[in-house]
Amino acid sequence: MAEMKTAAYICSGCGLGDKLDVPQLAKIAQKEGKMALVREHDFLCNAEGVQMIRDDIEKEAVTHICIAACSRRAKTEAFNFPSVAMTRANLREGVIWVVSEGADHDEVRQEMADDYVRMGCAELKKAKMPEGNPNHTHLKNLMVVGGGVSGMTAAFEAAETGYEVILVEKQAQLGGWADKLWKRVPFKAPYAEPQDTGIAELAAKVSSHPLIKVCLNTTVAETSGAPGRFAIKLAQESGAITEVSAGAIVQATGFTTYDIAKLPELGGGLENVVDHAGLEVLARAANGGAIKRTDGREIKSVVFLQCAGQRDDTGQHLPYCSGHCCATSIKQAIYFKDANPEVSTVVVYDDLRVPGMGEDFYRSAQHKGVIFAKGKASKVETAGTGCRVNYRDLILDADSILDADLVVLATGQVPSSGVNVVEWDRLTKEADGGSVEAKQQKSELKNISILNLTYRQGPDVPKLKYGFADSHFICFPYETQRTGIYTAGPVRRPMDILQATEDATGAALKAIQAAENASLGRAAHPRAGDLSYPIVRLEGCTQCKRCTVECPFGAIDEDEKRFPVFNEQRCRRCGTCMGACPVRVISFENYSVDTVGNQIKAIEIPDEFSEKPRILVLACENDAYPALDMAGLSRIVYSAFVRIIPVRCLGSVNTIWITDALNSGYDGVMMMGCKKGDEYQCHFVKGSELAGYRMSKIGDTLTGMGLEPERVSTFEVAITDNAKVAGFINDYVAQLVEMGPSPMKGFN
């Protein structure tokens, strides 16, 4: 590696030169920051300024640069020097745009800028160019678990892209639920008629694809490894085990239908009451002719009851809506009408939910004479040779009855998503504590596992809600907490065939991408492309297990000696492990306890008589830092006593930074992160929650130091809070001024 040569570039454009003493900043970079090269420029981001930096990199062999100009979020196209380590001292959005105008504020403004230059230089000295994880992987094939529509689609689309696929299906044939349908809901204009499922054709294409290996009657007995190097044991029905490997995994294990036996009040269990799946059996048997009951009687009247055992707020049944059932009932009612228009078909619904072009399908059914009755069924009983449906007609506001030869209950989808890892974690703790019962339950639970991951954090992908293994994020629906494993189809969210097809295609891309990135040693979303990776000095490790427990992505296993084993390809580079580590042995090349710690220590702390408090702000780089930036952009003023450091995630904040800051004489610390709780917004799952937890424990330390606990505070800051965040700062500064200077001042 080339010898480290540092340079600082100080811009005087955008008013920096008018508002700040730039030569003084240069002097600081040189004298205090110890930069080998310091240059000023009046327009650093223009072609000439950029060329100057490039020339230094080429001709002066500069390896580390500190740009003292605008925010790290600005002018990224200009300041793009991939071959060197870079830090940015934010003098524009962070200083001149947020400090009050006027000569009265010249002094504090300059002090703030001075400190940011000091911090930029200090960080630079500890930063390294990420070299990338040397443990490259080479597997780029996929394993797809589940041979229904979603699984077959994922496999086929990946194979069509040129990637090999192992498709694992526990049944003896491909097809899944969709293969049992007589027809499917239309997915093309004019959206009027049920269409062929096309499943047989898809299954044939999948089976004959040269890049797809189909394993029927097969389950996954064990999955270990990481993206780019998953090692999988497949179990045949016979018990034989085959070992295969894959670069990434798509889990498309679908759903089961809600058991109608749980709905006796709606006739579940009666002879002439079926669910959608039951009706498909009858429709297939009829083969386009008159649909008959199992007793052979031709059905002349049928009633569909929507939301059967769904949208339930009593806690007995499914609380959610399965989304497809209205269209499915419409489709099945059309089966009857198409075979014989004289058949009476009534759909009893509460809200008819056919979004998008489904409205045309609804119209088509109405046109064919299907009757839709807004109502709530209370009871289905046997009457005569059929059933009687008692319901409240909500339009006529009257109790009503319908007699029918057959009643179809529109029940919901229950995901086949394997083990609930939260439950698993609880049982593990109890079992480790010696509970025999928990141990027993755990082994039973393992029977339903789909992937049988050997991960410390449980054998399956974590569930979001109601057993669905969905992403928590609106913008990033493919996020799972297990890198390189993507769920697709109804296992992640109740859905119809059309959506499952789209979903599976997208999941195939994500799996391919994960394998490709792993092979290049790069991170997956949301720090896609990041070459830094956690480096651990195991010799210092005390086996406290905090990193393995707290890693939100299950990236860290434990070896037999209880040392952490980092699976870098599973890591998302959030730094939660670094924040967790009490002995500070975990770091990233460009983000470490030192890169931040050095910045904290670099600033000049005025003495206790100066009436100039200093507050450290550790701000989440995704939400709080942009909010602070935008406060600048909007010229919202906040106190010049804060010194802000962006962090990858509040979860990466190591308490040493806090204690170091307070020891150095800072008067307070503000931690700014995103929303916690069920609707958390942390893209690393629980960073702000962990930070909150860790800070709640820091109270004793503070008391020990003779400090008020209020000197460390956490704040929830959303990206839109640019005005609010300034308020937080100003209020907190006022609170600290009230409290008086830190007694730690002057002890250094």
Add this chain to the structure above:
Amino acid sequence: MAKKNYAFYPGCSSQKGASASNFVPSIGVMCDKLDIQLNEIPDWNCCSASIGYGEGGQLSRLVLNARNLALVEQNMPGQDLVSGCPACWLATRETAEKLSEVDSLMADTNEALKEAGLNFKGTVKARHLVEVLIEDVGFDAMKAPVVKPLEGMKIAGYVGCQTNRPFGIAGESFENPQYLDKMIETVGAEAATGYEQKITCCGGALAFSEPEKSQKQIRDIVESAYDHGADMIVTPCQLCQANVEIYQSEINKKKGTKLAMPVVYYSQLMTVAYGGNAKQAGLDGNILRPQKLLDIATK
């Protein structure tokens, strides 16, 4: 300039001594000034109006209207059928459209028409006189003959239902049509903007059978015109004109109100603006004297 020819369907209300008969001369003056030649359809019959459905079936009503269309097709080739009465226009246009859409109805209609010695091929367009003014004449040409601008008058443009829905004037909104206000301005008067009863139904179809309900509608329409400071109401609908005008005294009697809002048909306004006298404008036919208009007409 050559006059443009149209097959005119006056309708029952425009017959001599009927409720809309006083508009006939003003329509004549207006059309004359605008180079419109209206040729009465020979032996036209009733359209069956809004009330014919009770006794007459769908086909009977279609056939009645088809007869008029067939008369035009046979006797006045190339001419559009034009009516000043919205009910006549609506029934005829609905018939023309329905027959062109449904072949079986066309066949059935012709089977019945045969009894009257007629046949309809579907080539005639049914239009409202206002449509002709706006689409064939245009606002500029409508303005040209104005010799007595109706200055100082504020008029509430009451469009009503059937000239407006379901067909209306092309490009106009069902809820807030603008053309009548524009016509008011074209003749130099001020339109009462924001007149929110512009498209409220006057209940004309039920004037006889449900007088209370119909008169409630009329009261709202008239009172809102007062609220907007209007001197009079103008309407493109002959039925609305009659209904809104003649029942005001009845409402006053029952409700103790003092409604006396003149209501005129648009051709009356235009006739006065075009220099016609009170008689030509048929102002003597108004029960509630449109004094300001009369003043201008007699000036």
Add this chain to the structure above:
Amino acid sequence: MTASIATSQTILVVGGGISGMTAALEAAECGKQVILVERNATLGGRTALLYRYFPKMCHPTCGMEINLRRIKANRNVRVMTMTEVLDVKGLRGDYTVKLRLSPRYVNSNCTACGECAKAVDAEIDNPYEYNLAKTRAAYLPHNMAYPMHYVLDPSIIGTPDADKAKAACKYDAIELDMQEEIVEIKAGAIVWATGWKPYDAARIQPYGYDRFANVITSVEFERLASPHGPTGGKLLRPSDGKEAKNIAFIQCAGSRDENHLRHCSRICCMASLKQTHYVREAYGDSAKSTIYYIDIRVIDRLEDFYLQVQQDPTVGFIKSKVAKIVEDKESNLVLHGVDTEGYHRYATTHDLVVLAVGMEPETNGIKLPDDILLDSSGFIEGSNLPAGTEGIYGAGASSSPLDVNRSVQSATAAALRAIQVVHKTSTVEGVR
């Protein structure tokens, strides 16, 4: 015309909203070369103008920050804003695309310092506020704009204002003689992600959007709720700036209506349910939201959100398509209609009416490649070409009325289909 700037291995993504950004990034993060073109001056599309997302009530700009960071970090994506597709010729694997680059009058020297905006006097309706507010004619679209460059509105070019802007810029960033450019590029596959536009509410005449100041659309309400919006996040009604505490939300404003949009726009029920939160957030127990609906269409887990709103005593539900709106003398709005559950006639007065306007595909009104197949509402259904020979794929709300989550799924799927094309083309050509 300038030279080609891409190859048949390039994936062209049309539209820089969340779907287009996603398609571009997902392909680029698989190692593909991508050109992302956007008609507006910034990426972000319509989601950047939303205050919060349902059901998490998180901020769209949060995800946008991540996506922008991905774009800034990825050298495979080239972003072209103010660029429209004029014409697409060729076939799968070998398209020639004609692009029109409109002049921004500001070059990449711009540091977003804002001096030009201070210098000009002219104001224009701000399209990024749905014209609810004015902005100077030299402006930054919004705080999250990318590229973070100002724009000069063409209306000031040739006026003294333009010269003032130029004089104010210390960085030679303003180029008043910048011209429209037409360029041709090559692409192997195209992802069409032009998104949606709110249905023209003025056409729903009974609701008087064009007549009553206090009838606004759901997208405009997002701007009112946004702390970055024209009211600083206060729910103030347009006519008099009065606090709007009693708000009506009218569903299916344009959607499910053969006079307007045939389809159900899917997102509007959830959008209104979400917006009731804004009202509650602003006014607590004195808030009053009323949702007028035909069917509440919130599928899957979103049902939770519906249930939660139903339990909010400040929110009422009336099953009714509102027949008409009348404005009273205080500019309040009186809604007339019938609650069809049992038949109850109402005439209710509200401070503000929010029309949950439907999603009209932006494809209605822009020139599309010939082989794109549209459905009856104008959404991209697929291709006119035989299966396996197509190379243009609809993504996101250009393909169906989708929420953000599903748009991103759709865009990810479209990205894979595009990759398949360039992979197969390169295999045939022996490049790979």
Add this chain to the structure above:
Amino acid sequence: MSELNQKAVAKYQNNFLKEVEERVEDGEWVSMCMQCGVCAGSCPLGPHWEHSPQKIFRMIMAGKRDEVLTSDSVWMCTSCYSCIVRCPRKLPITHIMHGIAHYAHRLGVAPKGQPTRELASVFWKNLVKTGRVNELKFSLAVYFKDGFSQGIKNLLGMQGIALGLVKAKRLNPMEIIGGHKCKDVGGIQKMLAKAKEIEDRRQGYTS
């Protein structure tokens, strides 16, 4: 119960929707209603009737035959077309209302004494007789529909209006003797008879 009605009941048994679809003008549209209620809120006579159009449609689908055919509400249509232009499913509601009223009248089950029903009969008779409607005869017939003394009362009540119209030459008392008529009244009458015959055949009243 009238014979026609009995036959209809027998023919359609409990399938009232089918009966409406086959026999009521534009009845095939009824099943397209999605119960949004915009028609109910748009009707100017809304505050006066018991059953809104959308509710009538639901009643038809729910087989409430008697309630629908005897409903007073279907006779309250002013033909203002507000419902039609606002209906998101483009149902020709005005026509369906007219059609139901006509059908109920035809079967003889429409409400007795319903004023619009009576008026409509008088109107049609007036029309068929001459091919055109004579406003005076029509009005007199309406006023005297409930008998002579009520007719006089009605007439006295309206005399102000009538006198006004006479004065304005918009109501001609001489019309009572002669008045307008079409030349080809015979042809028109034959034509209407034929139309009824065809329609009856189509709607299965006759075979």
